[in-house]
Amino acid sequence: MSPFTPLSRRRWLLGAAAVGATAAAEWLPGAPLATLARAADGFKDFFEGSPVKDYPLRRISERVWMVWTPDGFPTPENQGMMSNVVFVVTRDGVVVLDSGSSLQIGQMAIRRIKTVTDKPVIAVVNSHYHGDHWLGNHAFRDAFGESLPIYALPACIDEIAGVQGNLWRSLLERWTHGATLGTQVVVPNRPVAHGQELRFGDTTLRLHHYGVAHTPCDLSVEVVEDGVTYVGDVAMHRRIANMDDGSYLGTFRYFDALEKNTKSQVWVPGHGDAGPNLLRENRELFEGIYRPCEQAVKDGVALEQAKALVLADPRVKKYAAVTQGFESNIGKYTSLAYLEAEKEAF
Known part of the structure; x- marks a missing residue:
């Protein structure tokens, strides 16, 4: 586990690269600027992320x-x-x-x-x-x-x-x-x-x-x-x-x-x-999220109940099990749909 937060890690790495440039100048007194730049780049490259494997x-x-x-x-x-x-x-x-x-x-x-x-x-x-x-x-x-x-x-x-x-x-x-x-x-x-x-x-x-x-x-x-x-x-x-x-x-x-x-x-x-079928399938899922929220706003149903309506919609049920991140995100996307429906209503 790294002791650094991402932000402190980045600052430390940038600082290290700057130190690397300074060190290069000290270690190679009188060297051409191009040589110093290459030495400094060596420090920068050291702190780059690893190569990514080939994807299909x-x-x-x-x-x-x-x-x-x-x-x-x-x-x-x-x-x-x-x-x-x-x-x-x-x-x-x-x-x-x-x-x-x-x-x-x-x-x-x-x-x-x-x-x-x-x-x-x-x-x-x-x-x-x-x-x-x-x-x-x-x-x-x-x-x-x-x-x-x-x-x-x-x-x-x-x-x-x-x-x-x-x-x-x-x-x-x-x-x-x-x-x-x-x-x-x-x-x-x-x-x-x-x-x-x-x-x-x-x-x-x-x-x-x-x-x-x-x-x-x-x-x-x-x-x-x-x-x-x-x-x-x-x-x-x-x-x-x-x-x-x-x-x-x-x-x-x-x-x-x-x-x-x-x-x-x-x-x-x-x-x-x-x-x-990409657009048709995406539209079906989004209609299943948005339309119950739209109706909930018209009927004066609160957001908390609107989520239950969304989850009960056949269009949403159809895609729930095969949609990445569904459980962790459906509450948020229901809220956004409800807010948009409210805005449209008023």
Whole structure:
């Protein structure tokens, strides 16, 4: 058991790296600056988290692949590997759709990509500002250059450049007991907009954003030629999407818009398995949570009783046993649904 809290540990490690730089100068008097920098980097590298094991690859379509994880939540054991890293192999190169939770996970994803193609990564797209989807940017920037385009909605860029960036880096370090140490906040550098199309040789990526769903700035990416859409965390398979920053009603509207405005036959989530029924199943579970709360508000039923109504709903019963974290999270998500229903009612 480490004697350090995550925050004190990080401060100690940063201090140690600074001491390392000073020590290098003392041990190598008169050495060139480049030599001193390499010596200091040695201390930094010593304190980076360990490499992440290779995770399985799944082919979704002709162009689309996924580095898949069975885990939906970060732990010291999985080193933060809790979300899928999706990539599209185009004629011009590889486009990554969400880069993972850390430097180490991004490095692992690069290894896995290289088993599929020798083409370089030419772009990254970040779906939203939760760190398990973009902290891996660090690895791709290091491997493919400072000028690597990293696309995101402007509001997402602002969040990562602001509070969310360092907050999520610290959270992943804490949740994994330091396994993600060494990861830097690499902010997306290319703002994009709803309806914009990115062309990469033989492949068209059409970008979709329909308001608040999982967060206020969710970006879904349609791989037009393959009939596949990466939805990020707007929908998850066998996991309830975190709705702290989101909206149940907004999610229903988002699903409606995706189904209307794409020709996709396969939906790819940030968490869980891809498939044709992802939106339908996610909608069914969310309707089972939200609609009883909506009715409870209309009937003047208190929140405490609303939870019992949610648990009794057939739609919720259908998915309870197969949804990760259901028991520990259903109370929270019921509360959020009830609060949203109250807001809508008044």
